[in-house]
Amino acid sequence: MKEVVRIENVYKDYQLGEQKVQALKNINLAFEPGVFLAIAGPSGSGKTTLLNLIGCIDVPTSGKIFINDQDVSGRTPDQLADLRARTIGFIFQTFNLLPVLSAAENVEYPLLHRSDVSAAERRKRVAYFLDIVGLSRFAGHRPNQLSGGQRQRVAIARALAIRPSIVLADEPTANLDHNTGEEILLLMKKINRSFKTTFIFSTHDKRVIAKADRLVRVEDGVIAHLGKRLHTKWTVIRPRAPADDGSERSESPSQTNNPTAHRAEN
Numbered sequence: 001m002k003e004v005v006r007i008e009n010v011y012k013d014y015q016l017g018e019q020k021v022q023a024l025k026n027i028n029l030a031f032e033p034g035v036f037l038a039i040a041g042p043s044g045s046g047k048t049t050l051l052n053l054i055g056c057i058d059v060p061t062s063g064k065i066f067i068n069d070q071d072v073s074g075r076t077p078d079q080l081a082d083l084r085a086r087t088i089g090f091i092f093q094t095f096n097l098l099p100v101l102s103a104a105e106n107v108e109y110p111l112l113h114r115s116d117v118s119a120a121e122r123r124k125r126v127a128y129f130l131d132i133v134g135l136s137r138f139a140g141h142r143p144n145q146l147s148g149g150q151r152q153r154v155a156i157a158r159a160l161a162i163r164p165s166i167v168l169a170d171e172p173t174a175n176l177d178h179n180t181g182e183e184i185l186l187l188m189k190k191i192n193r194s195f196k197t198t199f200i201f202s203t204h205d206k207r208v209i210a211k212a213d214r215l216v217r218v219e220d221g222v223i224a225h226l227g228k229r230l231h232t233k234w235t236v237i238r239p240r241a242p243a244d245d246g247s248e249r250s251e252s253p254s255q256t257n258n259p260t261a262h263r264a265e266n
């Protein structure tokens, strides 16, 4: 089956002076297109690191990442930028809109780097996606003339404008009040359902998790839980480790036969 994201035996270390921080340890995950996936876990557990790897903003220390069944390891920064520009939409906690640009210009911005999208097509997409997020009337407004929820709607339209196969959102509701956060989530879910766009978002918020149909819980750089929801029922599934014999992956690398396994610092 076609997979939108596959992560195989991925480790991510950061060097902090003399010290090595193991942010992710032997992550194995795969998702089919169209999932509405929440990444949950305590602060510092590795959620943003995982999103950055899926978004090809950063590369793993070891292991492989496949986007739409294509191995992205070994690509140059330019090739990764090109992949992002065509495939991945980003939504940020702090919206990250360009303050001097109008809502419409912000939505248009990622399309300016796409030589295959004509000016006429750009205008069409801007109008279309501003309408989808309910902001047609605010097209000429700058970010400081919009509420937090409206800014996040602009960011959603900007993420969608490239017609991405994946939208990544790092704590998209963290800077919004309860009701606005809920509205943003429902909008994302509506887009997920109608366009079959894959959404992967990190969150601390239980109400946000409740809207997901997949849940990855990261704890101390490992997958502590992988869940799937059908209607109202959550089922626990373990992450599959391709290098394994199919048995449950132990979180202690000393018990794996993977030669690339790093030593755990538990």
Ligand SMILES: Nc1ncnc2c1ncn2[C@@H]1O[C@H](COP(=O)(O)OP(=O)(O)OP(=O)(O)O)[C@@H](O)[C@H]1O
Pocket: 014, 015, 016, 021, 022, 023, 041, 042, 043, 044, 045, 046, 047, 048, 049, 050
């Ligand atoms: N650039 C970096 N350099 C060094 N260490 C880093 C860097 N980025 C993240 N880390 C470390 O990696 C670990 C995972 O960080 P990450 O930002 O992925 O956590 P998080 O789950 O997103 O946390 P939060 O919920 O607070 O956003 C933490 O221990 C963090 O200190």
Ligand SMILES: [Mg+2]
Pocket: 047, 048, 049, 170, 202
């Ligand atoms: Mg984070």
